[in-house]
Amino acid sequence: MILIKNVEIFAPESLGKKDILICFDKIAYISENTHIPKGNFPEIEIIEGNGLKAAPGIIDLHIHINGAGGEGGFNTRTPEMNLTDFTLNGITTCIGLLGTDGITRNMGALLAKSRALEIEGLSTYCWTGCYAVPTRTLTDSIRGDIILVDKIIGAGEIAISDHRGSHPSENDLIHLACETRVGGLISDKCGILHMHVGDGKNGLNAVFNLIDNSNIPFENLLPTHLNRNSLLRKQCVEYVKIGGFVDITTGIKNEGDEAVSASQLYNTLLKEHISPYHITMSSDAGGSMPFFDDKGNLTKLTRGMPNTNINSIKESIELGIPLELALIPLTSSPAKLLKLKNKGKITEGCDADLILLDNKLNINTVISKGKVMVQNYSPLVYGTFENS
Known part of the structure; x- marks a missing residue:
């Protein structure tokens, strides 16, 4: 599970600043302020989205x-x-x-x-x-x-x-x-x-x-x-x-x-x-x-x-x-x-394919099918034969 906090969402229409909760490969929840339950609850990776824009x-x-x-x-x-x-x-x-x-x-x-x-x-x-x-x-x-x-x-x-x-x-x-x-x-x-x-x-x-x-x-x-x-x-x-x-x-x-x-x-x-x-x-x-x-x-x-x-x-x-x-x-x-029904938008239930852009519209983070592929402008995941 991944929680992107305080990110300005362009879905592509502007939704303002919200949190995006990703569960496995789907966008599970979009809300003004998501509270993580205390106690016995699955671990959630937090990505601070303040100053960033989320786009499909x-x-x-x-x-x-x-x-x-x-x-x-x-x-x-x-x-x-x-x-x-x-x-x-x-x-x-x-x-x-x-x-x-x-x-x-x-x-x-x-x-x-x-x-x-x-x-x-x-x-x-x-x-x-x-x-x-x-x-x-x-x-x-x-x-x-x-x-x-x-x-x-x-x-x-x-x-x-x-x-x-x-x-x-x-x-x-x-x-x-x-x-x-x-x-x-x-x-x-x-x-x-x-x-x-x-x-x-x-x-x-x-x-x-x-x-x-x-x-x-x-x-x-x-x-x-x-x-x-x-x-x-x-x-x-x-x-x-x-x-x-x-x-x-x-x-x-x-x-x-x-x-x-x-x-x-x-x-x-x-x-x-x-x-x-x-x-x-x-x-x-x-x-x-x-x-x-x-x-x-x-x-x-x-x-x-x-x-x-x-x-x-x-x-x-x-x-x-x-x-x-x-x-x-x-x-x-x-x-x-192309009839890609769960692609191209930031909406609950759609595939968790997101890019986070900085104020110059440079790509800071990329999430594909719920997995963080790029973070802080650098790859986290490489292809099978790429030199990491």
Whole structure:
């Protein structure tokens, strides 16, 4: 049992200063002042929360947990991520995925890494597939993967508008979306088709066509990387205004006149009076961040980092967005859209996934599934092969 005393709670809505009692892996009790009974009572670890802010643990729905990349040759394949890459950056729930490379990376390895991180202390899920269409699966279909594999919640990241993808036709995308949706219906999962959108000249046109020419609900489609260029930003606003859901990449920064940060696009969408519950953010951490010239030649290659999530929250605050709103795209919004029913909020009965932030919004403490993973800015728990 853990008792966090006198902490300012953002659930993500502001609840003021309260105590949070954690029992095993759940939030058991939230109160103004919790009194510990005297006598024969189980030992309770006390964490003094005065001067700290409690927020839900970050949910990163697009993260390459077992590495990705390879667009610059075999030596540019990025390595697997370690437990503290997540915990030091406040990530308590992640959804892993493949990317460009569905050959030297595969769904079996992704699922194994997901289970390893779960054992080490995180909550983990997976998207099935990769850029390519037909895409890579564990069973004979996307529908089969979602129904039969507990950790697989949808399909992604299927590439559109990108020279590295397979240029799926309109019927291809409709078929993929239907398979994903039905798999979700049968297994009571989100059944989302998660689409990587590249720098191609068609932008989000394929997604608009999918909506216009099929019966797939908006809730089953989630395009990502929409802050990468001006065309996508414009289409992003149009798409959300007609009811769509979008994911913004915190790992994309201001690059010349094209890309903008996740917080800048989020601020634009809020000014358009768009609900924050139609917007999620994710890091794309663990994946390569390649830059190509107009002839498709690789010019630069960097690696996505998980600290971009908490940095985006800070940047949102600097833009004048209240903390309650700044938290939503990385906590309660992905939890709601992905049907993670006990995640993304600080409420009695929900999973005890919490981060404690100091007055500069630096991460002081991380609790995942009721276990303290980080305290006083330092890891308490390391991954199996990390040097402690």
